[in-house]
Amino acid sequence: MPFAFTSSAPAHRVFIWTIGCQMNRADSERIERQLQSAGHAPARSLGEATAVVVNGCAVRENADRKVWGMLGMLKGMKKTRPHLVVGLTGCTVHAGEDELAPHLAPVDVLFDTLNAEPLLAALARAAPADTDDYADVEARAAPGRGAVSRFVNVIYGCDKRCTYCIVPFRRGAQRSRPLAEIVDEARRCRDEGAREIVLLGQIVNAYGFDLNGARLVDVLAAVDRVEGVERVRFTTAHPRYMTRALAEAMRDIPSVCEEINLPVQSGDDQVLKRMARGYGAGSYRDTIAMLRGTAPGVAVTTDVIVGFCGETEAHFQASLRLVRDLRFDQVHVAAFSPRRGTAAAAWPDDVPQAEKLRRLHVIEQEQTAISEQINRAYVGQAPEVLFEELTAGKGAAAEPRWRGRTRTNKLVFTPDRPGLRPGVTAAVRIGAATPWSLRGAALEGAAA
Numbered sequence: 351m352p353f354a355f356t357s358s359a360p361a362h363r364v365f366i367w368t369i370g371c372q373m374n375r376a377d378s379e380r381i382e383r384q385l386q387s388a389g390h391a392p393a394r395s396l397g398e399a400t401a402v403v404v405n406g407c408a409v410r411e412n413a414d415r416k417v418w419g420m421l422g423m424l425k426g427m428k429k430t431r432p433h434l435v436v437g438l439t440g441c442t443v444h445a446g447e448d449e450l451a452p453h454l455a456p457v458d459v460l461f462d463t464l465n466a467e468p469l470l471a472a473l474a475r476a477a478p479a480d481t482d483d484y485a486d487v488e489a490r491a492a493p494g495r496g497a498v499s500r501f502v503n504v505i506y507g508c509d510k511r512c513t514y515c516i517v518p519f520r521r522g523a524q525r526s527r528p529l530a531e532i533v534d535e536a537r538r539c540r541d542e543g544a545r546e547i548v549l550l551g552q553i554v555n556a557y558g559f560d561l562n563g564a565r566l567v568d569v570l571a572a573v574d575r576v577e578g579v580e581r582v583r584f585t586t587a588h589p590r591y592m593t594r595a596l597a598e599a600m601r602d603i604p605s606v607c608e609e610i611n612l613p614v615q616s617g618d619d620q621v622l623k624r625m626a627r628g629y630g631a632g633s634y635r636d637t638i639a640m641l642r643g644t645a646p647g648v649a650v651t652t653d654v655i656v657g658f659c660g661e662t663e664a665h666f667q668a669s670l671r672l673v674r675d676l677r678f679d680q681v682h683v684a685a686f687s688p689r690r691g692t693a694a695a696a697w698p699d700d701v702p703q704a705e706k707l708r709r710l711h712v713i714e715q716e717q718t719a720i721s722e723q724i725n726r727a728y729v730g731q732a733p734e735v736l737f738e739e740l741t742a743g744k745g746a747a748a749e750p751r752w753r754g755r756t757r758t759n760k761l762v763f764t765p766d767r768p769g770l771r772p773g774v775t776a777a778v779r780i781g782a783a784t785p786w787s788l789r790g791a792a793l794e795g796a797a798a
């Protein structure tokens with residue numbers, strides 16, 4: 351049941367601090383909407399906030415450290431602002447008690463991202479620290495509102511047990527959202543200015559396995575029918591559940607973009623087995639061939655972990671070979687770091703840190719050259735770009751420039767010109783490419 355506020359309930363200015371993946375960002379946007387429906391307003395900074403929500407991430411040790419650092423800072427702030435209400439949510443709240451306890455001093459309320467009622471109740475109980483008139487704050491748009499590209503969670507949790515991953519322990523079992531709810535949220539994002547919807551899940555292509563009904567292709571088709579939504583993307587897909595039907599959806603459904611992130615993690619069968627990924631390097635290669643054969647021009651990115659427990663030089667070379675052979679558009683490489691509570695944390699972390707970093711750099715270097723070649727092929731072409739925002743140019747004398755993306759998710763920068771605004775699509779003649787982005791000029795009369 352939604353929490354009901356009385357008209358006399360105190361209104362807070364709430365600052366939401368978010369770290370981690372896109373799912374966390376989508377959760378923060380949803381919490382923000384719930385706060386606004388309950389009469390609270392967004393705060394632009396910690397300084398003007400009467401309440402703070404920390405939406406934490408536990409996937410990497412580094413993220414944990416940042417969350418603990420933020421809570422340490424809030425503990426200091428509460429010495430001079432004792433009425434500041436602090437809420438903690440995200441994967442962090444599902445950490446073990448011994449891990450959490452040393453950091454909880456400033457926290458007034460712990461809550462699950464899917465249930466903000468404890469937060470709303472805590473805010474209702476606590477009067478804001480000051481009673482300044484902040485109508486101007488209320489009038490301002492929430493961070494997510496008006497954004498051209500918006501995240502919509504379609505499935506929560508994960509039923510797999512990759513041996514290095516903490517997510518299933520923190521996010522629980524797989525739960526798909528009802529299709530109607532997803533479409534409603536996509537419509538609301540469209541009404542707030544979105545032109546692109548990114549459907550999110552830890553394994554987004556496992557959507558519906560727990561519902562015994564619709565699958566991800568049905569969600570894609572339904573969101574495609576939302577008038578005004580020009581582009582639909584989905585992430586992150588699991589190679590094991592990559593079907594021909596999904597590849598056909600990328601080819602045939604007009605708004606579904608030709609772009610996919612399909613994490614491989616390793617190019618070696620033994621390592622993949624120890625990671626419990628549920629596929630081998632050969633079947634992964636077959637999947638990529640099917641994908642490219644079915645949806646020509648699709649951009650494929652992947653994730654690779656180097657230095658996993660027991661990874662030998664030969665295992666690493668298999669990953670490097672796979673990256674070379676499959677020529678991804680981008681590769682996100684991470685050096686393995688054990689997460690407490692996972693199976694791999696009990697195994698010897700036997701690749702020295704310096705060696706992990708060497709392997710990471712070797713793959714990065716290899717991929718940088720591949721990405722540059724792929725991006726150079728855009729020079730002279732005029733792909734359709736969806737513009738997101740006007741950004742400050744680099745260097746003292748630099749002019750502001752527009753940032754946008756192609757359907758294949760290539761970042762494009764272009765000089766300002768009349769007609770360009772957030773949400774506009776226009777063909778851009780590409781004049782230059784780097785491994786990370788493209789530059790070009792929007793064609794006259796092309797803005798729509």
Ligand code: SF4
Nearest residue numbers: 508510512515517552
């Ligand atoms: S599929 Fe594996 S890596 Fe991805 S969230 Fe689930 S357990 Fe973690």
